[in-house]
Every structure is written in C-alpha cells, then in structure tokens.
Amino acid sequence: MFDIRKTQERVLFDAISNRSDLKTAEEIVYGYDGLARDESNPTWVKSTMHRLENKFDFNTIKQIRMDCQCGYGMEQKLTLLQKLKSSASNLEDFVHSDEAKKAGLFCREGELYLQFFFCPCPMLADVDQLESKTWCQCTTGYSKVLFEKAFGCDVDVNLLKSIKSGDDICLMKIIPNGLSWE
Secondary structure, three states: OOOHHHHHHHHHHHHHHHHOOHHHHHHHHHOOOOHHHHOOHHHHHHHHHHHHHHHOOHHHHHHHHHOOOOOOOHHHHHHHHHHHHHOOOOHHHHOOOHHHHHOOEEEEOOEEEEEEOOOOOHHHOOOOOOOOOOOOHHHHHHHHHHHHHHHOOEEEEEEEEOHHHOOOOEEEEEEEEOOOOO
C-alpha cells in the first residue's frame, strides 16, 4: 500500500540533504531528538515546516520543497495535458475544452493558470490550516515537472494562493518558456 508519510519523509530528506547535509536533513525530517517520527501527520507537517523555515532562507526552502514532489497521479495528469496540447494551436485553445476547465486550467490575458477548489495534497487531508505556503511549494515542483513533460520546454510555476494557508482556492501561474505549438 502507498504510504504518503513515508514517501514525504524520504523525498524531503533527500531534498534537504542534496542542499545541505545528512545531519540537517535528519534533524528537520525527524526532529532534533527523533521524536517527530511519532507525531501525527498534521503535527509532523507543521513542525517539520517550522524546522525547515528556521534553518534556511526562502529561496532555499522553495527549492527544497519543489524537489519534494512525490509524483502522485502524475501519469494520468500527463496523459490529459498531452491530449489537450495535441489538439491546441495556442494557450487559449489548450484551456478551451470542458476537460481542461474541469482540470482547473484557464487563461487570463494570455497567461496560463491552474486552480483547485480543494487541496489536492493527500498529506494535508487532516491539516486544518498552515501558517505559511512552505509545504505547498511542493505542488509548484510537481506542476513544473508535469508541464515540462507535457510541453517539452522549461516551465516556471508560481504559487499564488493556497487553501491550506487560508486562501479560497489553490492557484498557480504556469509560465512555459519557449513553448511551441508545432
């Protein structure tokens, strides 16, 4: 069975150790005394993000969290995006179908956005509210990988809103760099 907590611990540990060292990764993921291993998922998410925010600057935190995307459900979403792209000649066409709208895709003033009216992260299912958007930066990494595969170009993703940090929706701006519709 898929254990989201173990997956999140592993990807976060790897992301931190890649930008720091094993000791720092262990302290952030499992707590300074190792007691975080016994925390409930909501408590672990919050305490781990506090430890991460106390150790690194914002840009490093964002990169670490972007590297934490677990790939959960990626193939299904990638298939949809590739299908949408194959029948489009520009971004407006890409988001025009009911399927695209149902997936949360839309364009505003020629720019691509992805929105959710619910938090799609299975790890946050029991979390009431987060104090920051730190945890949610993993979705920017996930979306970056997803859209880069679908579009075949470099993509930047900016997290604009997060339900779990108090916003009414989750909203990301997707910025494809060098996208070709040929």
